[in-house]
Amino acid sequence: MEKPDDDRSSSEGAAASSPLNNRRSAGRWMERPDGAAKAAGKLVYLTDMKKPGMLHGKILRSSYPHARLLEVDVSAASQMPGVHAVLTADDVPGLNGYGIVTQDIPVFCTDRVRHVGDVIAAVAADTAELAAAALSAVRVQYEQLAVIDDPALALAPDAPQLHEGGNVLARTRAAFGDADSAFDSCAVIVEEEYVTPRQLHLYMETEGGLFVPEEDGRLTVYSPTQHGYKDRLQLSRILAMPEESIRVVSSPIGGSFGGKDELNVQPYGALLALYTGRPVKMHNSRRESVRSSIKRHPMRIRMKTGADKDGRIIAHRADILADTGAYATLGREVLMFATEHASGPYRIPNVLIEGLSVFTNNGVAGEFRGFGGNQVIFALEGQIERLADRLGLDAWELRRRNLREADDPGPLGQKIAPTDGARQVWEAALRSPLMTKRGGGAQGEEPWLLRGVGAAIVMHGGGLGYGIPDPAGGRLRLADDGKLEAVFGFEEFGQGVISVLTLLMRDHFGCAGEDIRIVIGDTDTVPHTGSATASRATAMAWQAMQRLAPPFAESMLRKAAELLGCTLDQLETGEGGIWRTADPFPVWDCQSERSSPEACSPSCQTLALTYRQLAAAMAEPLVQETSFDFPVTSSATPAVGSHFLYSYASVVTEVEVDMLTGKVRVLRTDHAVAAGPVVNPMGFLGQIEGGSVMALGFTLTEDVVMEEGRYARQQLDTYMIPTIRDIPRQVCVEAVEQLPEDDPFGPRGVGEIGTVGLAPAVAAAVRNACGSWISRLPIRPEQLIRPYHAVRQHWRGGDIGD
Amino acid sequence: MEWTGHSEHLTAAVGMTQVWRPDTTEEAWRLKRQYGTFASYVAGGTWLRTRWESGSSVLPPYLISLDKIAPLQAIQQLESEQEAVELRIGAAVTLAAIESHPLAGGAVPLLGKAVSAVAAPSVRRQATIGGNVMSRSGDLIPALLALDAVIVSYSQGQYERQPLAEWLAGDGGDCDKLTVGFELKQVGGSCWFRKIGRRETFTPSVITIACAYRADSTAGRLLDVRIAVGGAGMAPVRLYEAETAAESGASGASVYAAVRKGIPSVADDYASAAYRRMAAANVIAAELDRAASG
Incomplete structure (x- = not known):
């Protein structure tokens, strides 16, 4: 397999330590089959x-x-x-x-x-x-x-009602302990309102x-x-x-x-x-x-969080107000996800999260990578930073003191698949060389450029959640032309499911790329395997293959053994067909259509039967199917929508703030992701890098500004996504793959988690660079810019006031 | 209560625009005179196209393309008795051509820097200097203002030269003139160009600043300071007061104040007028302070 040049490690060499880069030499680095045509603009889309x-x-x-x-x-x-x-x-x-x-x-x-x-x-x-x-x-x-262009307006008693059921699409509530009275025993309490943008x-x-x-x-x-x-x-x-x-x-x-x-x-x-x-x-x-089109939900999140003097978080309240626009689509489900994730990977005894998703005339908000997690984690991690500041504690240490243990219940009290992901990514972040610079600011190449490091931690559920139909499955088939077909209902929208399926087929059958045919994206030919959404496709493909591959391989070997007149244990699947594992051994003679020990020659010593020959010899096509559901919690009465499989991530980033313009540049980001074994290193890297670029837009430049229900930015000439010049020069991704020994669930999804943690990490870094707290995204240069005399004062040794 | 037609679909619906491709300036000018407001000159069309698409202006029934008029595509050195190079850049010269031309982007660094800050390479291969200036908010305008550029136009057999600053001060209503090119001198000394955008590149300007000056190292002063700002729908202007302040050796704080006074008040859904003023004043004061202490 051709390996691409290691362009990342060439960018100052820092990525060389990444396990994902090491994978390139281990033969698992697979160039995506649809990659070249897409990059060249030659792929024919629908x-x-x-x-x-x-x-x-x-x-x-x-x-x-x-x-x-x-x-x-x-x-x-x-x-x-x-x-x-x-x-x-x-x-x-x-x-x-x-x-x-x-x-x-x-x-x-x-x-x-x-x-x-x-x-x-x-x-x-x-x-x-x-x-x-x-x-x-x-x-x-x-x-x-009258146009309702703000969710607060929609909630006014005399507001026009957009639907028969009123202006509230959904209400959520998650409560443990007694948050309101627990605040009385807190040594410090921080309270803030966070605002996030409508993203395309x-x-x-x-x-x-x-x-x-x-x-x-x-x-x-x-x-x-x-x-x-x-x-x-x-x-x-x-x-x-x-x-x-x-x-x-x-x-x-x-x-x-x-x-x-x-x-x-x-x-x-x-x-x-x-x-x-x-x-x-x-x-x-x-x-x-x-x-x-639908957009990411703009949210207004009010949080109140209190800790004792040792930095143990005792009480946490969140009020989430989501602008869901004119219709439901998945507004309720996004709010449920936000509610579940609003206390993050922390053990907090007294929690009260309340959510409201409200109809307005502001377009329609719906499903978007991250699914409500992006907004609440930005708020929650902002609270942690503010608490640490008030307590005079290192913010990363404050996180450690409150981090969940492997066997702790999930955020809604439900039993979840135990992993030590939260602690693993917490530790991985400390391996980033940036972390030694956290806390203090530094000067960049000009006196008005101020640098700071920030970090954040993320816990993100995969699958649709308890109580929501979440079927999965798949089909393997030995096609007439001898191809091993993997037939799935998932879609390839750039996330790399074709590569994932190809790699899983190679893993299970030891076959070559040309032995495989991936069949997806056509309801006339594929089985029901559920939606390619909620970070679920890779996890479900892996689980489906665990069920499908052993019996399918056995059926092939059994038929081959019958044809070759040998025993099952003498055969295995491999490149091109069925291979013998022991001598002496007969091979299939194509001319006579029978096994002939005497036809054995040195050149055909090991490949006993091609897949094509095997297919031709089958009386009926060989097909193996499975269907099952995405695993859910075994708790007795879990909240609807609560998750069972979680991924964890940490993000460390260094930013530079130009005090003369208030502009923020992200210089470097280091990601650690604990999501079980990596199926496809290139896909994994792509998801995290790509996700973090999407998050960079959410953090710095993207906002579908609406004025009285109309789009003020209707084109890419005013709606700004990051370009190659905006993204950090260095992005390092470390995959933490260890799962508990008895974990049966394999890889967790990483499709969304890369989009979540960057915003709070950048916000923390900006605070450390120039002292300003960020509570609204995208970060506005207007908040950070300082007049020349104040900047001057700073570089002469003074400090810049907030 | 009202009946509403859906005119936003009309632009896309009209497929009948006719394109003229005259070979000479005279012919182009005659066509425009013939069709009046039913025609528009077009070169790269990159800016006009966004206007037609957004409905900010209507695609006219006739377009007069300037792509075949040779003098409008040329960059030439003018005869000059002085040492400094004098250039004429045809109005239909693309930004990419300016960027790579040794006489233009090379010998006039301020122009080269400005051109590189416009849009993206693919757009620069199509967009022209004339279009950038005729938009009255292009990023090249501050650079050309700081270079004391002259705009050359054609009308009824006559060529007219007018300082760009003067032309900008006019209302642009004189559609009887065809802009054919720009003349500028290569000035010695130093320069810088700064476009503050919404992101790092390929971005609308929030504020664009161009500055040229000479540093008199013996006297520790700045001479011939030229500062111009523009961008984001603002009428580009020279900041004469700030130039005078800088030349008289005023502190950064005085330059800062003078810049703030000189910048027109323009706000949009991205940045307030106050932000634009402060950002421009900050950058100018910091750069000139550095130059003076230099």
Whole structure:
């Protein structure tokens, strides 16, 4: 296997100690099969597909963030030449609604619009230009309503109600001990409000796809999603078609990060294709994507945390207010996750967490990598830093004094799979050379550049949680052409599930890359294995393979033994086929189609039977299937949504603050992640590095600013994600792989955890650099900038006031 | 209660824009005169395109491309009796061409630094100096102001030269002129350019500062200080008071105060006017203090 040049360790050599880099020489470093084509821009995505005779679909969205819809007149648009369909709510044969859990998002609005992404009509025409012209010819009569652009406004007693059930989507409460009275016995108490931004997923491929009505009456949907079967179910309700009549082809995907788990343009493409009887292509512009897509929940989190004089945290209160926008999607589940994670990896005897997720006219917030953990960990770790400051203790030591033990219950009191991950990553952080510099600030290359080091710790649950259906499974098949097929319902949206499955197949069967075929992303061919979400795909693939591989291998060997006339223990699977393990040994003679000891020659001494020969000799195709559920807690009455498998991470970072401009640069980050054995080192590294870049945007530059329910930044020219020049010069990732000896669960997911810890680590580093406490993200240069005379004073030896 | 059409879809709907590609300045100018507001000159189109897409301006039925007019694509050295190099840069010269041209990006470092701070390499290969200036908020403007650049325009068989600062002070309403290029001198001494953006690169400007000066080491003073600021929808300006303060050997604090006074008040959803003033004043004061003590 070709190994790439070690570009990371060449950046000042610091990454050389990373176990993940050592893996490169151990033969597990696998270049992702889809990597080269993606990097070269040659990979054909579903949104690149075309078909002869296809039409172009476009969607008319609301002109107002909140209005009554009085009349929709499509007559002029329908009569335009080249326009083949103009659809509204009247044209939905089935359920006029969708949503992963609650189907409250109208496919087409009927009487009211609740955000500027709400859909009123959809058009199919010969060209995209004609479709756009038709949209402009649809006449809509609105009556504007008061816009609720802040969750606090939504909670006012006289606020207009956005839904029949009111403006509160969800309330959560987690309580242990008696937090309120425990504050009385605390030596120090810190209280702060933390504010986090609305973040865009910013997948490179905007939403879209090709929707094809087939001759047999079925519908094929080529459209990216994180869960083909869920889309199929949702579409079957809308279209009033049996699920089996819909085929969803959903990979490859140009990024998702949670953003494509919910439906987006699929209902419109499907309806237009069925109405016109022609293939319909949909593809959002970036502007349409910003306007219509779900975002990360902005949260306002008030925390009050108290400790005794020795730094033992006694009481912790959190009040979470989430802006969930106009519809439910996974707003309730995100809030549940935030509630569960708001006390982090700490043992705190008295805890009260209360959450509110509130409807507003600010677009729609939903699933996003990190799932509510990012916001609450930013707040919680901020509290730890403030407590340490008040106590005069080193903040890392304060964490140690409160860190959970391996056998402690989970944050909601539930029994969780015991691991020592929290302590392992705590210790790993101390191996970062940056940690010796923590606490004190330092000067950079100019007197106005101030440096500081900060660190944070993260505990993050995988899977959907207790009480939420979370099925998994998989299928192995020996194909007619001799390929060993791994067939899974997961999607490849860049996270590397194809590499993971390939490596697992190699591990179990010792086979070569060319012996393997990975089959994913097509509801006509793959089994139900649940959504590729919640850091679960790698963990579930590993567990599925544990169940599938031994019996599948045995079936192959049994047949091979029968054909070769030997015993099972003389054979094993390997590169190219079935190999003998002992001499003397017969091989399969292709000509005579029988085993012939005399045909044995030195060159074919070990490979006894190719997979192809084995497949040809099978009377029936060899197939092994499994289905099971994501493991959940065995507690008697656990909270719904509470998790069982957790990953842990620590982040250490050094930043530099330019006091003349207030700008923050992150110079280096060191990550340690305890998530069990690493299946795919390159994928693991990619998840943590990529996740931390996403977190850097969340921390420094990204915010979907809305003004009165409208998007103030609609394009990538004003919505700023990090570029190569913004990211730290050095990113080191250490994987802590040790699990307790009897742990049966194997690798935990790392898809999300890399996005969580950077923000609080940077906030702590900024505090250590220049003295300012950060409680709002993204960090505003306006908070940190100081006038020239104050900066001057500092570099002459004075101090910069806060 | 109101009926609403959805005009935001109209721009995308119009597929009938006609593009003229004249060979001469005269021909381009005539076409513009013929079509008036129904036509727009276009070179790289990078800035105009964002305007059309956002609906800030309407894609006109006619575009007059400047890509085939040879003098507009040229960088040439002018005859000069002085030692300093004098340059004329055609309005349709791309930023990438300026960046790599020995006479432009090389010999006029302030311009080279400014060009490198605009957008990203792919955009710079298309975007032109003329477009950057005609946007009236481009990052090159502060650099050109600090270089005392002259804008050359064409109208009715006549070429006109006007100091850029003067042109900027006008309302830009004179659409009878076609900007054909810029003239500037290579100035000796030192310079720096600083773009404070929303991120490290490929970013809209929050505030952009260009500065040129000469240090008189014997007298320990700064001479010929030229400071200009711009960016983020602000009308770019020279900071004459701050220049005078710096030249008269004033302290950083006085320069700071003079800069603050000179910067127009512009705020957007990213940064307040107060932030822009302080950031610009800080950077200028710190750099000039360093130069003076230098």
